[in-house]
Amino acid sequence: MSKRNLAFYDTTIGKKAVMAVSGLILIGFIIGHMLGNLQIFMGADKLNAYAHLLHSMQGPLWGARLVIIAALIAHFWSAISLTLRNRAARPVQYQRKADLATTYAAKTMIFGGIILALFIVFHLAHLTLGEIGEFDPANVYANVVAGFQVQWIAGFYILAQAALALHLYHGAWSFLQTLGANHAKYNHLRKAFSIALALAVAVGNISIPVAVLSGFLK
Numbered sequence: 001m002s003k004r005n006l007a008f009y010d011t012t013i014g015k016k017a018v019m020a021v022s023g024l025i026l027i028g029f030i031i032g033h034m035l036g037n038l039q040i041f042m043g044a045d046k047l048n049a050y051a052h053l054l055h056s057m058q059g060p061l062w063g064a065r066l067v068i069i070a071a072l073i074a075h076f077w078s079a080i081s082l083t084l085r086n087r088a089a090r091p092v093q094y095q096r097k098a099d100l101a102t103t104y105a106a107k108t109m110i111f112g113g114i115i116l117a118l119f120i121v122f123h124l125a126h127l128t129l130g131e132i133g134e135f136d137p138a139n140v141y142a143n144v145v146a147g148f149q150v151q152w153i154a155g156f157y158i159l160a161q162a163a164l165a166l167h168l169y170h171g172a173w174s175f176l177q178t179l180g181a182n183h184a185k186y187n188h189l190r191k192a193f194s195i196a197l198a199l200a201v202a203v204g205n206i207s208i209p210v211a212v213l214s215g216f217l218k
């Protein structure tokens with residue numbers, strides 16, 4: 001990175017910009033991944049053909065993986081350094097802490113982020129590497145269904161999607177703020193958009209373990 005870019009990253013707004021851009025890349029992946037996964041409702045052949053197509057394009061697949069890994073690292077890194085900076089700015093704790101401009105979602109960003117990090121590690125071991133339970137690399141449909149027939153696995157996925165929804169809600173809200181969309185007149189729209197995004201992703205993702213648990217998908 002050039003000196004000038006490094007100096008920008010060192011500012012609080014620079015770190016927030018890095019969080020926003022890396023967050024945008026990650027949400028793009030999450031939406032694309034959800035739409036791809038929802039093909040499970042169109043049958044095993046459809047989902048497996050889609051997985052086969054992705055696996056047959058190793059070059060673009062690894063290109064996308066590298067972009068996602070870089071975005072995850074940038075997102076973590078700037079989150080940690082922003083948190084440390086916020087703490088250092090107030091070395092003496094408040095005697096009485098009154099939150100003026102925060103929400104439950106904002107205060108739990110780091111905690112939710114940790115749950116999501118644990119989820120991603122588990123999820124890769126489960127459905128990409130096949131380290132948990134029976135696994136057939138050629139039959140993604142069977143792997144998903146067999147996985148969610150195990151109640152604690154389905155439960156953990158559902159819990160992680162709840163954490164993802166809170167994270168996305170606050171993330172989208174902050175992203176729009178970093179871009180400058182902070183105006184009393186439009187804040188209700190910003191809130192509605194962030195809630196709609198978080199709910200759409202949560203409902204789409206949770207529908208899959210719920211469909212397996214209820215016996216609709218088998």
Ligand code: HEM
Nearest residue numbers: 030033037051065123127128140144157164205206208209
């Ligand atoms: C119920 C929800 C989800 C289902 C059913 C699901 C399903 C899957 C499946 C079947 C794979 C393996 C695909 C293949 O090898 O062809 C996969 C990979 C992956 N999933 Fe998910 N997923 C879900 C949610 C998520 C979420 C919320 C995230 C991120 C926060 C995520 C991140 C990933 C990543 C990073 C990979 C590896 C992709 C790669 O091979 O490069 N997934 N998922």
